[in-house]
Amino acid sequence: MLFGYEWVTGQGDLAFAASILPMLLLGLVVTIQATVAGFFIAVILGLIFAALRQSRFRVVRYVTGFVVEFLRDTPLLVQLFFLYYVLPEFGIVLPAFMTGALALGVQYSAYTSQVYRAGIEAVPPGQREAARALDLTERRTFTHVILPQAIPRIIPALGNYAVSIMKDVPILSVVTVLEVLNVAKIIGDQTFNYLVPFTMVGALYLVLTLIASYLVRLLDRALPKTGLPLR
Amino acid sequence: MSEPIIRFDKVVKRFGALTVLDRLDFTVQPGEKVSIIGPSGSGKSTVLRILMTLEPIQEGTIWVDGHPLWHEERDGRLVPASEAHLREMRKLLGMVFQQFNLFPHMTVLRNITEAPIAVLGMSKQEARERAMELLELVGLADQADKFPHQLSGGQQQRVGIARALAMRPKIMLFDEPTSALDPELVGEVLTVIGKLAHEHDLTMLLVTHEMRFAREVSDRVCFFDQGRMVEEGPPDQLFTEPREARTREFLKAVLAPQE
Amino acid sequence: MNWTEYLPPLLEGAWVTVQLTVYSMVLGALLSFAAGIGKLSPNWAIKGLSVVYIEIFRGTSLLVQLFWLYFALPLVGDLIGINLRLPPVIAGVLALGLNIGAYGAEVVRGSLQAVPVAQLETARALNFTRRQTLWRVALPQALPEMMPPFSNLAVQNLKDTALVSLISLGDLAFRAEQIRNFTQDSVTVYTIILFMYFGMALVLASFVRGLEFWVSRWRARA
Numbered sequence: 272m273l274f275g276y277e278w279v280t281g282q283g284d285l286a287f288a289a290s291i292l293p294m295l296l297l298g299l300v301v302t303i304q305a306t307v308a309g310f311f312i313a314v315i316l317g318l319i320f321a322a323l324r325q326s327r328f329r330v331v332r333y334v335t336g337f338v339v340e341f342l343r344d345t346p347l348l349v350q351l352f353f354l355y356y357v358l359p360e361f362g363i364v365l366p367a368f369m370t371g372a373l374a375l376g377v378q379y380s381a382y383t384s385q386v387y388r389a390g391i392e393a394v395p396p397g398q399r400e401a402a403r404a405l406d407l408t409e410r411r412t413f414t415h416v417i418l419p420q421a422i423p424r425i426i427p428a429l430g431n432y433a434v435s436i437m438k439d440v441p442i443l444s445v446v447t448v449l450e451v452l453n454v455a456k457i458i459g460d461q462t463f464n465y466l467v468p469f470t471m472v473g474a475l476y477l478v479l480t481l482i483a484s485y486l487v488r489l490l491d492r493a494l495p496k497t498g499l500p501l502r
Numbered sequence: 503m504s505e506p507i508i509r510f511d512k513v514v515k516r517f518g519a520l521t522v523l524d525r526l527d528f529t530v531q532p533g534e535k536v537s538i539i540g541p542s543g544s545g546k547s548t549v550l551r552i553l554m555t556l557e558p559i560q561e562g563t564i565w566v567d568g569h570p571l572w573h574e575e576r577d578g579r580l581v582p583a584s585e586a587h588l589r590e591m592r593k594l595l596g597m598v599f600q601q602f603n604l605f606p607h608m609t610v611l612r613n614i615t616e617a618p619i620a621v622l623g624m625s626k627q628e629a630r631e632r633a634m635e636l637l638e639l640v641g642l643a644d645q646a647d648k649f650p651h652q653l654s655g656g657q658q659q660r661v662g663i664a665r666a667l668a669m670r671p672k673i674m675l676f677d678e679p680t681s682a683l684d685p686e687l688v689g690e691v692l693t694v695i696g697k698l699a700h701e702h703d704l705t706m707l708l709v710t711h712e713m714r715f716a717r718e719v720s721d722r723v724c725f726f727d728q729g730r731m732v733e734e735g736p737p738d739q740l741f742t743e744p745r746e747a748r749t750r751e752f753l754k755a756v757l758a759p760q761e
Numbered sequence: 762m763n764w765t766e767y768l769p770p771l772l773e774g775a776w777v778t779v780q781l782t783v784y785s786m787v788l789g790a791l792l793s794f795a796a797g798i799g800k801l802s803p804n805w806a807i808k809g810l811s812v813v814y815i816e817i818f819r820g821t822s823l824l825v826q827l828f829w830l831y832f833a834l835p836l837v838g839d840l841i842g843i844n845l846r847l848p849p850v851i852a853g854v855l856a857l858g859l860n861i862g863a864y865g866a867e868v869v870r871g872s873l874q875a876v877p878v879a880q881l882e883t884a885r886a887l888n889f890t891r892r893q894t895l896w897r898v899a900l901p902q903a904l905p906e907m908m909p910p911f912s913n914l915a916v917q918n919l920k921d922t923a924l925v926s927l928i929s930l931g932d933l934a935f936r937a938e939q940i941r942n943f944t945q946d947s948v949t950v951y952t953i954i955l956f957m958y959f960g961m962a963l964v965l966a967s968f969v970r971g972l973e974f975w976v977s978r979w980r981a982r983a
Contacts, residue, residue, distance in 0.1 A: 344962035346923035356947035441824040465832035617887040651981040
């Protein structure tokens with residue numbers, strides 16, 4: 272029994288599959304919540320890293336560069352364990368879900384910071400020069416010229432990382448988060464039937480990533496490549 | 503006159519709604535050097551690309567060396583050609599491209615020996631010897647071990663000519679071979695093509711904007727406009743007393759002294 | 762227990778991680794080229810198989826794939842009467858290789874499609890067969906384009922090996938967890954192995970950079 276639902280065994284795989292679907296769907300809700308939370312942290316933290324990399328102080332730029340590289344080159348699983356076991360030693364006790372979302376956010380901030388940088392660097396240098404010729408201030412150039420052209424490149428790339436985050440959520444099962452794979456594993460452990468729940472999780476993921484990738488493509492097409500009319 | 507080596511019979515080529523060649527009739531005799539001139543978009547490069555089997559045709563028949571190019575004869579009828587037939591026909595033809603199209607990852611020598619070894623089954627030794635002879639012919643024997651990016655455009659195009667010749671074609675197609683070159687490099691390429699024209703019995707088809715060269719090297723010049731051959735004739739006649747008004751206009755425009 | 766005493770078991774685990782990375786990278790590279798080239802094949806069966814493989818392994822989570830191969834596949838074996846109980850190493854290498862291969866296949870396909878059409882036409886004019894065109898003209902020119910994304914995938918693959926610790930394979934992450942369980946000294950243990958992974962990633966990335974230099978030796982250098 273899980274989440275108040277009973278699984279049906281001994282009446283064939285179809286009945287079993289039907290009986291565990293509600294549990295898996297509840298797990299899927301947690302998966303999506305973790306994706307959203309992790310993505311949110313990654314978007315913010317990545318922006319901070321990207322800004323620090325533009326700092327006037329060389330030390331700040333170098334240290335940030337090293338931190339980003341370090342986060343990108345080390346496994347999410349190990350970062351997760353690190354946060355899970357080390358944070359409490361500094362008196363920070365978070366629910367497993369929050370630790371998991373934080374780990375996702377930290378790992379992916381390394382990627383999102385790169386997205387911001389690439390998006391801004393992709394704006395042709397002539398645009399900056401034209402703005403200077405028009406005597407726009409640095410600040411106005413950034414908010415009215417650079418950003419509107421960079422954002423349509425940045426958003427789809429961020430969307431792709433959201434899909435990647437979703438595929439990494441099952442790792443949170445190691446710190447007891449009840450996302451969809453963990454639910455399937457528990458069902459398998461109890462019923463000794465791993466085939467049905469794991470195959471169902473695979474199918475659910477396939478559907479979810481197809482939908483998500485489709486949405487990202489829609490978004491990409493909806494954004495004007497010539498720049499966003501910001502006010 | 504002998505049997506033509508190339509014969510276009512009411513050939514139609516369309517790109518979507520655009521008709522590029524409109525029921526074209528056109529023949530070339532063995533060993534003949536023919537230049538095709540005309541404004542851009544006249545379909546002159548398309549003639550070469552169709553002959554090289556890079557573009558299919560929609561209607562009509564093309565005969566090369568007595569065989570249908572884009573068709574095969576089966577039970578006395580012409581059916582669309584198989585890849586095997588096209589491969590057989592391509593052996594007759596060699597092409598030199600406007601942008602040279604050398605293989606950037608191969609040395610000059612490999613560019614020339616690769617196809618003879620892989621396609622003709624020539625031994626490495628023989629292919630190398632042939633390649634060195636051809637490099638001698640185009641004046642680049644000392645560049646054999648360089649990569650294309652280390653050569654000038656004119657040198658690259660001369661390698662392109664040697665590469666096409668290495669396949670021993672009966673017909674050589676030159677698709678605007680000097681259009682992508684800086685003016686000072688045009689001469690060396692034209693010299694090589696001129697040498698080929700005068701000293702070999704190759705059939706040559708040359709699409710070009712170099713009017714003086716076309717006049718000097720060709721047996722016959724064809725003026726193309728809007729998918730049709732407007733006029734053809736010996737170079738001296740076509741350049742000095744063209745019969746058609748459109749030919750006159752075109753020649754006047756391209757031969758006008760540069761300001 | 763002094764932190765230096767952690768090192769022998771951690772190095773043992775690191776060696777397992779290195780082996781896993783190498784084996785799955787070789788498998789993944791083979792699959793990348795097979796499926797990447799297969800997706801461009803005119804043969805619909807080969808094309809279809811490649812597309813299905815790529816979509817399934819890119820569309821689901823690596824951990825799901827690993828658990829499926831390790832826990833669910835034996836049950837498939839029972840159904841059809843074959844022993845499909847994979848040792849953890851095999852399940853790990855298979856899952857990692859299949860997963861990274863699907864991502865690599867898209868890199869291979871994209872790089873092949875980026876080869877200029879003029880090059881393919883020239884190959885046709887010189888009467889190369891489709892296969893000769895692929896091997897002699899298209900692939901050599903596509904390889905340098907593949908290397909930067911391959912470098913990212915290789916590091917991704919190295920990081921992903923940590924997941925096999927979850928099917929009790931004694932890799933670096935697994936050893937670390939053992940030591941942490943025993944000593945409760947989580948800060949030290951995890952700091953050490955984070956740096957060990959980081960070091961391995963740098964070595965791996967520089968290896969791929971060397972490879973990139975080698976496959977693009979014919980290019981003009983700025």
